[in-house]
Amino acid sequence: MALYALGDLHLSYQSKIKSVAQRESALWQGHEERFLENCRAMVTDADTLLLLGDHSWGNKLPYCRKDLEYIESLPGRKILLRGNHDHFWDVKKTEQLNRMYEGRLHFLQNNYFLYKDYALVGTKGYCFEGPFYMSPGGQIVGYDEEAYAHAQALVEREAGRLQKSFDAAVRDGHRRFIMLLHYPPTSLMERDSIFTKMAEQYHVEQVIYAHCHGEARFHDSIRGRKKGILYSLASGDCLRWKPLKVLS
Ligand SMILES: [Fe+2]
Numbered sequence: 001m002a003l004y005a006l007g008d009l010h011l012s013y014q015s016k017i018k019s020v021a022q023r024e025s026a027l028w029q030g031h032e033e034r035f036l037e038n039c040r041a042m043v044t045d046a047d048t049l050l051l052l053g054d055h056s057w058g059n060k061l062p063y064c065r066k067d068l069e070y071i072e073s074l075p076g077r078k079i080l081l082r083g084n085h086d087h088f089w090d091v092k093k094t095e096q097l098n099r100m101y102e103g104r105l106h107f108l109q110n111n112y113f114l115y116k117d118y119a120l121v122g123t124k125g126y127c128f129e130g131p132f133y134m135s136p137g138g139q140i141v142g143y144d145e146e147a148y149a150h151a152q153a154l155v156e157r158e159a160g161r162l163q164k165s166f167d168a169a170v171r172d173g174h175r176r177f178i179m180l181l182h183y184p185p186t187s188l189m190e191r192d193s194i195f196t197k198m199a200e201q202y203h204v205e206q207v208i209y210a211h212c213h214g215e216a217r218f219h220d221s222i223r224g225r226k227k228g229i230l231y232s233l234a235s236g237d238c239l240r241w242k243p244l245k246v247l248s
């Protein structure tokens with residue numbers, strides 16, 4: 001029995017939309033088959049696989065069915081988190097999705113799931129991604145304050161959703177946590193955020209996030225240990241489509 005994680009499959013079985021990297025980078029060529037093969041080699045049906053958002057390019061559920069069928073075909077118990085591209089997933093309709101895919105897929109939003117005695121809590125999260133103003137030498141010398149204020153409002157909304165997830169787990173008596181985010185836990189120029197503070201407050205053991213694509217973005221946020229918490233980036237291209245082993 002083990003716990004694995006990976007995010008950002010960006011599946012497009014029913015959609016013509018693809019990111020530039022998906023169209024041009026060798027790392028993304030046939031990534032669906034490579035991930036499936038890696039899962040079959042590593043993950044058993046007794047294991048749990050956390051999929052950290054940006055599942056599908058389809059913008060409505062009928063346009064994501066084949067992508068979700070592919071996810072269903074992966075081994076193990078699949079727990080899905082919402083990413084910024086998952087327009088098929090209305091936050092208010094998470095219970096409906098859980099009923100629709102009961103026993104096949106599990107959607108994590110304002111609720112929690114268990115792995116052994118760990119509560120798996122999480123939300124999409126949010127962080128400020130610019131615009132930044134750069135010096136001719138490529139240093140960040142400022143940022144758009146209006147855009148920053150807007151991002152902060154979204155961060156607070158997501159923190160509220162994460163709080164609901166923690167509250168549900170705590171109400172049921174759980175005290176050990178793995179925290180999942182789609183976005184990195186901090187913005188580019190920050191080392192702390194409301195999300196890192198919540199992780200510290202609840203003595204979370206690991207924070208796993210995704211969303212950062214391409215070598216240049218892999219160190220946008222915290223990786224490794226900070227204040228006793230292990231932070232890991234698990235975007236698919238960063239992991240080269242091999243799921244990250246979170247716990248044995
Ligand atoms: Fe993504």
Ligand SMILES: [Fe+2]
Nearest residue numbers: 054083084211
């Ligand atoms: Fe994303």
